Amino acid sequence: MSASKVPPVTAIGTPRITAGFDEYGRLDLVAHQEVHGGFAALSSGELIGLADRIELRGRGGAGFPFARKVRAVLDSCRRQDLPPVIVVNATEGEPPSWKDKAILTRGPHLILDGAALAAAALDAEEIVIGVADDGIGQDSLAAALAERKMPVPTRIVTVPHRFISGEGGALVRGINGEAHIPPGRKVRSSDNGVMGLPTLLSNAETYSQLAIAARLGPWEYNSVGIPEEPGTVMLTVGGSATAPAVVEAPTGTPLMDILTMCGADIGPGILVGGYHGKWLSAEAAKTVTISRKGFAKAGATLGAGMLLPIGSSTCPLGEVAQVTQYLAGESAGQCGPCRLGLPDLARSVTLVSLGGNALEDVRAAAGVVKGRGACSHPDGTARFALSALEIFHKDVAAHANGEGCGKQVRGILPLPYHQNQGVRKLALDWSRCDGHGLCSAVAPEIIRLDANGFPAFPTTPLPPWLEDGARRAVNVCPALALRLTEAAGK
Structure with missing residues (x-):
């Protein structure tokens, strides 16, 4: 490259x-x-x-x-x-x-x-x-x-x-x-x-x-920026921005000035500080200036300078579920909170995105991993997921009552496997599925059973590290209802 x-x-x-x-x-x-x-x-x-x-x-x-x-x-x-x-x-x-x-x-x-x-x-x-x-x-x-x-x-x-x-x-x-x-x-x-x-x-x-x-x-x-945090900062503006860019800006610059310059549609919220950061509502974003103090006033952190507006044309819960799955797969796997807790958190967030009543499961899973990992990865992942469910509470309610938000997941939040062709997705033939539940038993990191005993899983592309589990689920299905399909890389 x-x-x-x-x-x-x-x-x-x-x-x-x-x-x-x-x-x-x-x-x-x-x-x-x-x-x-x-x-x-x-x-x-x-x-x-x-x-x-x-x-x-x-x-x-x-x-x-x-x-x-x-x-x-x-x-x-x-x-x-x-x-x-x-x-x-x-x-x-x-x-x-x-x-x-x-x-x-x-x-x-x-x-x-x-x-x-x-x-x-x-x-x-x-x-x-x-x-x-x-x-x-x-x-x-x-x-x-x-x-x-x-x-x-x-x-x-x-x-x-x-x-x-x-x-x-x-x-x-x-x-x-x-x-x-x-x-x-x-x-x-x-x-x-x-x-x-x-x-x-x-x-x-x-x-x-x-x-x-x-x-x-x-x-x-110190002649540039604000006195308590002088100088400039380097920022990455992506997400829904029509003109994504790396921007050098003086501290104290209004966040909205940078987003407007990059053609960003904030939609219901913006992620600041990266995938270990927090979500801000569109209203809160209008009051923020680029500085540690400015973000702290809004209950967030500048982190490594990533600004990712979600936009109005994608399903925010689907995007969040996909990133949480990615973060669970990126763990070192050397401690319980990462090895066991993060997959459980990812499953719970995914169920929320699919319309399940799993909010308390998300909070419980986040509570289990917070403050207990060998590094900051569990804490950061929990912070990302919990703040998303708070900011996107209207979407959570819409998904829970069966209406959904009516939007597809577009990959606004970038992941490494978005760049690869031949990414796979799980698909279910509902006319064949008899609700045996074997798929959830062999691949619990991907598939959960809904209230009626039928499989529920993300409709988003599978991260490479989950493909083996998906294949096992396909192979054990006695009704041949599950299959892996190719999804073009984004």
């Missing part, structure tokens, strides 16, 4: 990270230096001071203060008498997110600048850059590395393009040659990260923002 797969990039106001993208497309080293100029090396104290003064926080979703990370790494290095490692998380495993890939493919030298600044300031052992194995951005990054000399050895590590591969602990494990899944217990990378060394880990946009700030200085950097 190439940069052509990345959505168009645009900016509100004067671009910073995306400066030069319009003129050069991709900035090689010469173009990068012409657009951004040089910068001076920083000591560890200067690095911390700069990050503190610009209120730099991680842009991967958690929003942890960058200066606190640096302090924790330095303290660990002194305590253990070990050198640190700098890790750039550019994996971007969430299907709706493109902001880091936009920087990788078009402005890779900014990422390298930020990592080089940190490495020189902390006297690091090496720099490791984690990218997904989807082929997007890796060639651009390798070409950028070949053009320049880094202050310490720098290598690229590819990880599987999965939702959980970008979790910090999973990335460190992958770099160390272990399974690319989150560790079963909380491990601070600042104490024990790559090769057991103290590790400074942050995402690609964060290092790019650091590189911008080192050139501008704190006063000029």
Whole structure:
């Protein structure tokens, strides 16, 4: 894959990270230096001071203060008498997110600048850059590395393009040659990260923002955006937007300005913060400004900067059910809440979308997984599902009374298997089905029995990891009522 797969990039106001993208497309080293100029090396104290003064926080979703990370790494290095490692998380495993890939493919030298600044300031052992194995951005990054000399050895590590591969602990494990899944217990990378060394880990946009700030200085950097959260943020606008894009915008920009620019039909709601985020109603979206504080006022979080309006032409419950199924399949499967609880949550959400009276089942399943997983995946999935049922309560009622919303699932919320041809769906011949129920016994992760004892299952395309179970259900049906059909990829 190439940069052509990345959505168009645009900016509100004067671009910073995306400066030069319009003129050069991709900035090689010469173009990068012409657009951004040089910068001076920083000591560890200067690095911390700069990050503190610009209120730099991680842009991967958690929003942890960058200066606190640096302090924790330095303290660990002194305590253990070990050198640190700098890790750039550019994996971007969430299907709706493109902001880091936009920087990788078009402005890779900014990422390298930020990592080089940190490495020189902390006297690091090496720099490791984690990218997904989807082929997007890796060639651009390798070409950028070949053009320049880094202050310490720098290598690229590819990880599987999965939702959980970008979790910090999973990335460190992958770099160390272990399974690319989150560790079963909380491990601070600042104490024990790559090769057991103290590790400074942050995402690609964060290092790019650091590189911008080192050139501008704190006063000029803080001249854009709101005082408590200065600077710009990178956002991915997708969903129902007719002009999806990666947008660089100053903090404090009204959310509606960005959605209008991208031709977004909000419909009944918008998902913010990605598939571990929350849904906002259309009314609430009109009051939000782009900042952590702005989203917090609406009971949501900016996360990694994904804005996904659902639009008016798709079934929101079907979309939510499909994503919940995907998230259940993306678990590491190493703890009960993920291995057992998330499939149960996905089944319950699917039953709601099919018109079943399963709201309490959804709440019960979400309650079982919340706060009990080895990582944040169960909590994030539960938050996504519960907020959807709250925002789309009118659709829930319409489905429950048998009327339905009258809309098909259009794949507005992107999933990896939407891109594949030959995706399969389960189909039922009602004239043959006698309600034996064997299908639900062999494939409970897909099929449940309704109140009359007949099978109920999603009408959406099956994720690849559920196809084996679907085949088992088809094979055991004594009435030959079930079959797998081909569904064209979206």
